[in-house]
Amino acid sequence: MPDLDKSDEWNRGAYLVTGPGHCGACHTDRNILGGEQEDEFLRGATQENWHAPNIRGGEHGGIAHWSHDDIVAYLGSGRNEHTASMTRMGEVVEFSTQHLTEGDLGAIATYLKSLEDTRRDASDPPEEAVLQAGQATYFDNCAACHHADGSGEAYMFARLAGSNKVQSDDPTTLIRIILEGAQAIPTNDHPGPLAMPAFDWKLDDDQIADLITYMRNAWGNNGPAVSASEVADLRETLGED
Numbered sequence: 001m002p003d004l005d006k007s008d009e010w011n012r013g014a015y016l017v018t019g020p021g022h023c024g025a026c027h028t029d030r031n032i033l034g035g036e037q038e039d040e041f042l043r044g045a046t047q048e049n050w051h052a053p054n055i056r057g058g059e060h061g062g063i064a065h066w067s068h069d070d071i072v073a074y075l076g077s078g079r080n081e082h083t084a085s086m087t088r089m090g091e092v093v094e095f096s097t098q099h100l101t102e103g104d105l106g107a108i109a110t111y112l113k114s115l116e117d118t119r120r121d122a123s124d125p126p127e128e129a130v131l132q133a134g135q136a137t138y139f140d141n142c143a144a145c146h147h148a149d150g151s152g153e154a155y156m157f158a159r160l161a162g163s164n165k166v167q168s169d170d171p172t173t174l175i176r177i178i179l180e181g182a183q184a185i186p187t188n189d190h191p192g193p194l195a196m197p198a199f200d201w202k203l204d205d206d207q208i209a210d211l212i213t214y215m216r217n218a219w220g221n222n223g224p225a226v227s228a229s230e231v232a233d234l235r236e237t238l239g240e241d
């Protein structure tokens with residue numbers, strides 16, 4: 001049902017996101033019966049060992065720092081200056097959103113930018129020793145591509161400073177990308193993607209936990225600490241697949 005107080009473009013975006021786009025199927029948390037919870041709409045959810053982050057674009061939303069055009073570029077070309085589409089979202093861009101018209105992508109962006117969220121509570125600062133250990137691991141293994149200040153390299157290596165995925169409460173995707181590596185999907189606009197190597201053989205659970213806790217609390221980021229047992233659990237689950 002169109003909302004007559006809103007523009008045609010907003011209504012088109014609402015229709016695409018909640019209807020044929022199925023964005024909530026992955027980005028909205030479910031209740032025990034498997035139904036999407038209305039008050040959790042697009043606030044992030046975890047399925048099949050991937051966390052799809054909060055994609056509300058209004059104030060305090062997960063992608064509040066993305067502009068309207070950033071959303072259009074990400075969904076239409078697989079990349080913007082913050083990040084690239086990978087993993088399960090790579091499939092969504094590859095098979096679905098890159099084939100939409102500019103008008104439809106703009107409508108989705110207008111709709112997502114209208115969704116505000118509540119301000120998150122700041123998480124407690126981690127122990128200094130953890131931050132130092134995490135920082136050392138970061139410098140040795142990650143800074144060559146993502147840079148010492150987490151700024152990344154626009155259109156090549158995702159920006160980690162300010163990243164929604166780095167700061168999201170649920171670290172599943174973050175742990176998994178470090179264990180397995182990552183590759184942005186090739187799209188018509190960006191055919192030759194760069195790859196991030198896997199670190200599962202190189203870094204142990206403590207090192208990865210400290211590394212993530214560091215990244216979540218460096219460069220202006222803020223997010224809860226991650227424990228070695230969370231890393232160990234995911235490593236074991238993925239090993240069973």
Ligand code: HEC
Pocket residue numbers: 017021022023024025026027050051052053055062063074075083084085086087088089090092097108163164165173
């Ligand atoms: C099959 C599951 C799935 C569906 C359907 C899906 N997404 Fe995603 N999405 C993910 C996952 C998982 C991630 C995080 C991992 C990644 O970026 O590769 C993600 C990441 C994103 C991001 C990047 C957020 C960031 O901070 O980097 C945006 C934006 C996004 N999705 C928008 C959408 C929109 C809009 C739709 C509907 C058209 C949609 N997604 C449908 C699974 C999905």
Ligand code: HEC
Pocket residue numbers: 082083084086138141142143144145146155156157158159160163165166174177178182183184193194195196197199211
């Ligand atoms: C050889 C270069 C390279 C190295 C080294 C590297 N990465 Fe990456 N990283 C990438 C690429 C390429 C991507 C995929 C996204 C893209 O193409 O922008 C990526 C993606 C990520 C993402 C997802 C960001 C997002 O917005 O979705 C995270 C988090 C990340 N890397 C963390 C790390 C960490 C932590 C290390 C060190 C253990 C590391 N990377 C080492 C190249 C690298």
